[in-house]
Amino acid sequence: MQTRRWTLLALLISLATAVVALQIQPAATAATPLTVTQAIAQQNGAVATVRGYVVGQPTATTTVVRSDFPSDYALALADTAAETNTSRMVYVQITSAFRASYGLKTNPGLLGKQLDVTGALSAYFAHPGLVSTTAFATVGATPTTTTTATTQPTTTQPTTTQPGDYDSTYYRTAIGKSGAELKTALNQIIRTNTKLTYDQVWNALKATDEDPNNPANVILLYTGRSQSKTGNGGDPDDWNREHVWAKSHGDFGTATGPGTDIHHLRPTDVSVNATRGNKDFDLGGSPVAEAPGNFTDADSWEPRDAVKGDVARMIFYMDVRYEGGDGYVDLELNDSVNNGASPYHGRRSVLLRWNAQDPPDAFEKRRNQVIYDSYQRNRNPFIDHPEWAPAIWN
Structure with missing residues (x-):
């Protein structure tokens, strides 16, 4: 009996010592950040x-x-x-x-x-x-x-309310690249798009450029005017399909491909479209009476401030999407104006400036998402990542 008491007492002392030892151990600390x-x-x-x-x-x-x-x-x-x-x-x-x-x-x-x-x-x-x-x-x-709620499955596809958040999925092969390497990676990503006919472009633009305050209307690119979706046609005050990368720059016309790519096709007042013609983009010139805030001269066009970045990012997209490797013309951005029928568009230095001055707004981001979700199934990467333009062309 005495032996059992001593054994029990020794066990209690051992447990007490262990508890005290645990209490005086320092708390675990988080890993030190890297320099x-x-x-x-x-x-x-x-x-x-x-x-x-x-x-x-x-x-x-x-x-x-x-x-x-x-x-x-x-x-x-x-x-x-x-x-x-x-x-x-x-x-x-x-x-x-x-x-x-x-x-x-x-x-x-x-x-x-x-x-x-x-x-x-x-x-x-x-x-x-x-x-x-x-x-x-x-x-x-x-x-x-x-964070992700533990009761919901983790998804790899971002929601359409966050149009720039495609880095781990759509853009995963481009992340971390720059220069020619980035341009090549983006071309491989965005070239696998659904093609539209030129007739299908009419209905597509009615969705992509819908006035957020009046779903019966579209917003015209250069004037900013809200106009009825049914007011499209060829009369002077109708709206028509403007090729922001002028279709004569590479002579691709309205054939399926660059001629029907809605990432650079926008609703525009018919007569304003005619005034812009196939001019390159640059600063200066005389005011355009029918489109306040726009300026033009013999060889260039300056859009209103609210869409300067939009125009730049459409031109960037066309350069990267159409590299000549899939049967279409090779389009190239340059720092010139008066490019005529050559497959070039400018002026690069001015467009890069506009890209920085006028970042993507809600309208432009929504437009990119609608094209991706409902029509071409590809994105304009320069709307999601405006910093990729100087990373390629700086």
Whole structure:
């Protein structure tokens, strides 16, 4: 009996000691964020949190701007706030859920702030990067994260209410590329589209360019006028199908393909369409009486401010979509005007400026989505990622 008591007492002492030992162990700490230098050295696709100072927005492999930010889609981090050497920066892709809070166009005051960002250590703009980001936080604040309800299945296809959020699906082979490599990747993505006939374009435009405030009308590109969908035709005040990439630039006419691609076909006042003709895009000229805010001269056309970016992104799309490898003409953006019947369109430097000055608005994003969902099943990548234009042509 005495032996049993001593055994029980020893067991109780042992348990008490274990409990005390557990109570005095330090709590587990979260993994220490990587420095930017470490992140650059570990581009292996692993998910990690990187801590660094916001030093600007990358627009190309070796270009980071520190003011006049063109979009909310990317930022650059460095280990010091004064860093200017792009080789010591990591480029961060800002996924759609975080653009309103961490995009530099909307939040320029973030420049110089220290952030913790979680994502995959993988190239962006052909540069050491952090992509598919899932959490952002200023250092010392609670991270903002993306979550999926546990009672719902995870989907790989973003909802149509977020037209720019296709990076992990539609654009997955383009993410992280720049220059000719990016252009080739985008061509391979967007060239597999459904083709329309020129007659089918009429009804398509009535859906893609519908007036959000009056579903019986469409919005005309150059005038901005809301006009009845049934008011299409050939009379001076009717609306017709404007080829933003002038169809004589490459002589593709209205044949199925570039001549019927609704990513660059828009409803336009008949007489304004005739005044624009096949002119290239550039600055200046005389005011267009029937389309206030537009200007023209002998060889160029300047659209109103509200659609300057729209025009630029349609021209960018046509250049990338039609590369001559699938039986269609090879269209190329250049920095000239008066291109005539050559398969070129300009002026590139001005269009790049317009792309930055007039970012995609709700109307343009909705139009892109309608084309993707209901008609051609392809997207204009420069509406989803305006920063890809300077990444290709800068």
